[in-house]
Amino acid sequence: MSSTDEASDHSAARAELLKVFDLLLSSHGPQDWWPGDTAFEVIVGAVLTQNTAWSNVAQAIGNLREAGLLELEPLLRAAPDRVKALLAPAGYYNIKYDRLMNLLRFLDGQGPSLDGFARQPLEEQRSGLLDVKGVGPETADSILLYAFQRPVFVVDAYTRRLFSRLGHEWVEKASYDEVQTFFMEPLPRDTGLCNEYHALIVIHSKEVCKKNPLCKACCLGSICASADKV
């Protein structure tokens, strides 16, 4: 492929991604997301939401808040059995407790109150998070984007499902990094865009796709491959 062809593909990809973004934004409005009041709450939520509905995660976070444990030091020092009981509504509480503690110990080791970690370069932050046992690429990127406002695109099950239905079937089973590159290469490195785009994918998936799985009459119907099959 010539450099001219590559530039053309790049431009077409960017145009398509921005078109989807614009359609979602005009349909759902700005989301101003993630559902968390503090960076620490976002970090906890990112671990607890692994393969779990957010409604369950919200209950567990509410338990931690009521117990005064929605802060780094108190949560690290709390008795394991007590924390596991508070995490129970989010499911997988044994494994999530271990993963959360691994992550909190790592962050605590970078400096007081998340500041040390916050000052590191993005690449160092991401590789550090990925070295924590129990933190995979989606959890790491959710933390970087929504807790530390870094320009990374979060790839989750909603993202794969939606873009598979928009005609990019390969996205469903491709590696995390391949799908992330598909988004990040054409798009500008912009935290606000990454934040809003992922939030819109989630809200659209929850509120529209689930109730109207054939895409007919949804805001993406005109460009959705599934809509043709109705």
Add this chain to the structure above:
DNA sequence: GGCCAGGACACCA
């Protein structure tokens, strides 16, 4: 009562 949900990891062929 069964199915699914904003993953990650260990294990095996």
Add this chain to the structure above:
DNA sequence: TGGTGTCATGGC
């Protein structure tokens, strides 16, 4: 390297 089982709960 890719496929499969495991981890647990709440909502629909």
